[in-house]
Amino acid sequence: MTTLDIYIDDKPLKVEPGKTILEVCRENDIDIPTMCHLDGLTDVGACRLCLVEIEGVNKLQSSCTTKVSANMVIHTQTERLKRYRRITTELFFAERNHICAVCVANGNCELQQLGYKVGMDHIRYPYLFPSCEVDTSHDYMVMDHNRCIMCTRCVRVCGEVEGAYNWDVMNRGFNVRIISDFNTPWGESGTCTSCGKCMHACPTGAIWPKSLSGEQLHKNPEMISELVKKRKMNL
Amino acid sequence: MNRQELHTMAIKAREQQASCKHKIGVCCGAGCISIGAEEVLKKMQEDVKARGLESEVAVVPTGCMGPCNQGPLVKYLPENTIYQKVNAASVAEFNQAQLVEGKPILSSLIFADSRTKPFINAAEDPFFHKQLKIALKDCGELNPEDIDDYLVHGGYTALSKVLFQMSAEEVIAEMKQSRLRGRGGAGYPTGFKWETVYKYVSDQKYVICNGDEGDPGAFMDRSVLEGNPHRVLEGMAIAAFAIGANKGYAYIRGEYPLAIKRIELAIKQAKKIGLLGSNILGSSFSFEVEVRIGAGAFVCGEETALIASIEGKRGTPRPRPPFPAESGLWGKPTLINNVETFAAIVPIINNGGEWYSEIGTPKSAGTKVFALAGKINNAGLIEVAMGTTLREIVYDIGGGIQGEGQFKAAQTGGPSGGCIPASHLDVKMDYEALVSLGSIMGSGGLIIMDEQSDMVDVARFFMEFCMDESCGKCVPCRVGTKMMHDLLEKIYMGSATKLDLDRLEELAIYVREASLCGLGASAPNPFMSTLRHFREEYENKIQPEVQLVKGI
Ligand SMILES: Cc1cc2nc3c(=O)[nH]c(=O)nc-3n(C[C@H](O)[C@H](O)[C@H](O)COP(=O)(O)O)c2cc1C
Ligand code: SF4
Ligand code: SF4
Numbered sequence: 001m002t003t004l005d006i007y008i009d010d011k012p013l014k015v016e017p018g019k020t021i022l023e024v025c026r027e028n029d030i031d032i033p034t035m036c037h038l039d040g041l042t043d044v045g046a047c048r049l050c051l052v053e054i055e056g057v058n059k060l061q062s063s064c065t066t067k068v069s070a071n072m073v074i075h076t077q078t079e080r081l082k083r084y085r086r087i088t089t090e091l092f093f094a095e096r097n098h099i100c101a102v103c104v105a106n107g108n109c110e111l112q113q114l115g116y117k118v119g120m121d122h123i124r125y126p127y128l129f130p131s132c133e134v135d136t137s138h139d140y141m142v143m144d145h146n147r148c149i150m151c152t153r154c155v156r157v158c159g160e161v162e163g164a165y166n167w168d169v170m171n172r173g174f175n176v177r178i179i180s181d182f183n184t185p186w187g188e189s190g191t192c193t194s195c196g197k198c199m200h201a202c203p204t205g206a207i208w209p210k211s212l213s214g215e216q217l218h219k220n221p222e223m224i225s226e227l228v229k230k231r232k233m234n235l
Numbered sequence: 236m237n238r239q240e241l242h243t244m245a246i247k248a249r250e251q252q253a254s255c256k257h258k259i260g261v262c263c264g265a266g267c268i269s270i271g272a273e274e275v276l277k278k279m280q281e282d283v284k285a286r287g288l289e290s291e292v293a294v295v296p297t298g299c300m301g302p303c304n305q306g307p308l309v310k311y312l313p314e315n316t317i318y319q320k321v322n323a324a325s326v327a328e329f330n331q332a333q334l335v336e337g338k339p340i341l342s343s344l345i346f347a348d349s350r351t352k353p354f355i356n357a358a359e360d361p362f363f364h365k366q367l368k369i370a371l372k373d374c375g376e377l378n379p380e381d382i383d384d385y386l387v388h389g390g391y392t393a394l395s396k397v398l399f400q401m402s403a404e405e406v407i408a409e410m411k412q413s414r415l416r417g418r419g420g421a422g423y424p425t426g427f428k429w430e431t432v433y434k435y436v437s438d439q440k441y442v443i444c445n446g447d448e449g450d451p452g453a454f455m456d457r458s459v460l461e462g463n464p465h466r467v468l469e470g471m472a473i474a475a476f477a478i479g480a481n482k483g484y485a486y487i488r489g490e491y492p493l494a495i496k497r498i499e500l501a502i503k504q505a506k507k508i509g510l511l512g513s514n515i516l517g518s519s520f521s522f523e524v525e526v527r528i529g530a531g532a533f534v535c536g537e538e539t540a541l542i543a544s545i546e547g548k549r550g551t552p553r554p555r556p557p558f559p560a561e562s563g564l565w566g567k568p569t570l571i572n573n574v575e576t577f578a579a580i581v582p583i584i585n586n587g588g589e590w591y592s593e594i595g596t597p598k599s600a601g602t603k604v605f606a607l608a609g610k611i612n613n614a615g616l617i618e619v620a621m622g623t624t625l626r627e628i629v630y631d632i633g634g635g636i637q638g639e640g641q642f643k644a645a646q647t648g649g650p651s652g653g654c655i656p657a658s659h660l661d662v663k664m665d666y667e668a669l670v671s672l673g674s675i676m677g678s679g680g681l682i683i684m685d686e687q688s689d690m691v692d693v694a695r696f697f698m699e700f701c702m703d704e705s706c707g708k709c710v711p712c713r714v715g716t717k718m719m720h721d722l723l724e725k726i727y728m729g730s731a732t733k734l735d736l737d738r739l740e741e742l743a744i745y746v747r748e749a750s751l752c753g754l755g756a757s758a759p760n761p762f763m764s765t766l767r768h769f770r771e772e773y774e775n776k777i778q779p780e781v782q783l784v785k786g787i
Contacts, residue, residue, distance in 0.1 A: 046710070051749060066554070087741075088749065091715060126721070150707065
């Protein structure tokens with residue numbers, strides 16, 4: 001098979017064409033934080049955490065959506081990128097209501113992990129604290145918009161993997177919200193199959209199971225990735 | 236219809252027009268219509284009929300004539316006398332003076348209230364003679380609802396020339412030679428874009444005309460679509476021929492009902508006589524155009540969001556590459572150009588790329604249409620050669636600042652652009668010069684401000700626009716513009732400290748570099764450019780630092 005020569009953080013690598021920079025980095029233990037990416041789902045390049053510098057390209061590129069090409073020279077850990085990852089993380093925290101101590105996902109949250117990873121010791125921006133809905137109308141799950149970071153993993157897993165298309169996005173700017181069907185209570189959805197994939201895909205405490213009683217929330221996003229892989233094998 | 240028949244049709248239409256001694260154009264652009272132009276048109280037609288002159292005087296609605304804040308405007312041809320602020324009640328007086336007595340009414344001539352001696356032939360007024368109309372050439376002259384009038388003005392001869400005398404490669408070479416750059420904002424060389432799409436091999440390609448025009452205060456594209464829709468269609472057809480597409484979409488924002496109506500009418504007329512559809516003019520080239528109506532989101536002017544919108548999806552941008560030239564509408568190679576870009580194609584084909592490339596500056600050829608607005612005497616729609624100085628635009632064409640005011644700054648490029656201070660009034664306006672001053676050409680919004688304007692307020696206004704119009708997909712823009720807006724508000728209200736300004740500057744660079752699309756990437760521009768040229772206005776509003784705790 002043909003391979004491409006590329007450099008990541010000064011390390012020469014031989015890689016298969018067609019892969020994204022993020023895939024190559026993950027295979028080579030190069031740590032790039034992500035939020036909207038989930039193996040198996042279409043990448044959207046929305047969270048901007050995975051930005052990298054590519055020599056000769058004047059814009060920062062999201063590594064989840066950019067394919068490797070011959071002789072690419074990529075930098076993933078520059079001071080600038082680290083600074084931007086931290087600002088992005090702070091903005092995530094400041095946008096809605098992320099007070100970890102009172103969250104069901106405390107200790108099992110990708111956003112919380114991200115905060116540790118990028119070395120966030122405090123948040124320099126004022127918390128916006130919009131007052132968002134908590135939708136408890138579904139029989140088994142809760143959707144707490146206050147904890148949502150708009151990564152749209154739920155939207156994509158529901159459409160692409162389950163094929164139900166329950167979730168979507170409405171509004172613009174910081175007023176964007178995840179909606180069920182045409183913005184009706186989740187419990188009244190005509191499309192939701194109650195499969196729970198969105199709950200597992202959700203990186204924060206926004207979607208959680210009602211069955212939670214005292215024990216810790218456990219999410220299994222890898223299950224989604226496995227599922228997609230198995231389905232591809234069946235084809 | 237074949238080539239010869241088109242020619243015959245144009246001759247016939249020309250003969251018919253020649254039989255009229257006078258033509259009266261009533262500006263029926265959206266601006267003039269909003270202040271009663273349709274009533275004036277109706278009265279004009281009635282009055283001419285009442286005088287029994289309908290066989291020698293043609294009364295027609297036209298597109299925008301330019302001096303929008305003086306409307307409703309009426310133009311008498313061949314004298315080229317323009318009257319301003321015409322109301323339906325006084326139509327008879329004008330006709331009596333112009334058509335019967337042959338003595339113009341001086342007090343109502345265009346710019347009669349700001350010029351000591353207004354001009355009977357409007358072309359002699361600096362507002363007009365300092366301009367160079369190429370994209371807008373026939374706009375305000377011909378009847379946009381009449382394809383015959385377009386044919387009289389040489390319409391569809393460029394398409395005919397391309398179909399029978401040129402190869403796709405030759406058309407592209409001509410475009411490259413013209414050095415035309417995209418008028419939608421970024422200024423990408425049009426010929427190179429066409430060549431890129433041409434080179435992708437595909438069973439299906441598309442041409443899209445971007446008529447979303449979401450910048451506040453901009454109305455260049457609207458005026459072109461309203462004033463000369465066939466010019467845009469012909470440009471699209473030529474582009475389609477060059478890249479190998481047979482299907483086009485004209486994406487026009489829903490707030491432009493008149494532009495939509497006129498382009499739809501133009502499509503119908505062109506189809507009827509075989510200038511759109513299968514085997515155009517008997518050639519092997521086929522091309523259809525459909526109109527798509529936008530719902531008024533600024534971000535839907537961004538090409539990937541626009542494509543998503545045509546596909547029926549939520550209008551949000553996606554990362555590039557792949558660019559639309561490779562994978563655009565429904566994954567097919569797609570050429571997307573701005574309305575004004577398409578309006579420049581026909582004259583380039585007719586007069587040659589070399590002719591166009593000699594107009595303007597070394598790096599920016601041709602002309603640019605601006606929507607001149609703000610504290611200026613003659614607001615409206617203008618077209619000037621690239622390299623015209625800001626001073627000429629403001630003082631010669633624009634007639635100077637309103638009242639006793641002094642020029643303070645010009646804002647170009649709307650929410651994605653910046654401000655040019657008085658010290659740079661002699662800047663030769665082109666893409667590079669504006670960028671070097673920290674602004675951009677953008678799509679052509681040009682707002683003139685006097686010393687009453689507070690530059691922090693200007694920055695806050697545009698940041699609010701970007702914040703509201705952010706699609707909300709990516710974090711730097713969705714949350715970053717909100718934070719920046721709140722900080723600007725804090726400074727404007729006088730409660731911010733130096734720390735806030737530092738934080739704002741840091742955020743500005745982050746939002747610019749980390750955002751997914753051009754909306755976020757350029758949202759900090761109004762702030763950064765006002766900070767660059769008017770830093771003292773920010774610093775004057777800042778509270779002195781109070782150090783409460785050491786070491787933080
Ligand atoms: C937020 C945003 C809004 C835009 N709006 C418009 C618009 O209203 N009209 C337009 O022609 N281009 C607009 N553009 C630029 C388009 O993405 C694209 O570059 C342009 O239509 C290409 O045409 P051109 O090469 O003829 O300029 C916008 C870009 C951004 C980032
Ligand atoms: S609910 Fe969860 S998965 Fe869905 S967008 Fe919000 S944070 Fe992401
Ligand atoms: S920069 Fe703004 S408008 Fe563009 S994708 Fe990001 S959120 Fe949407």
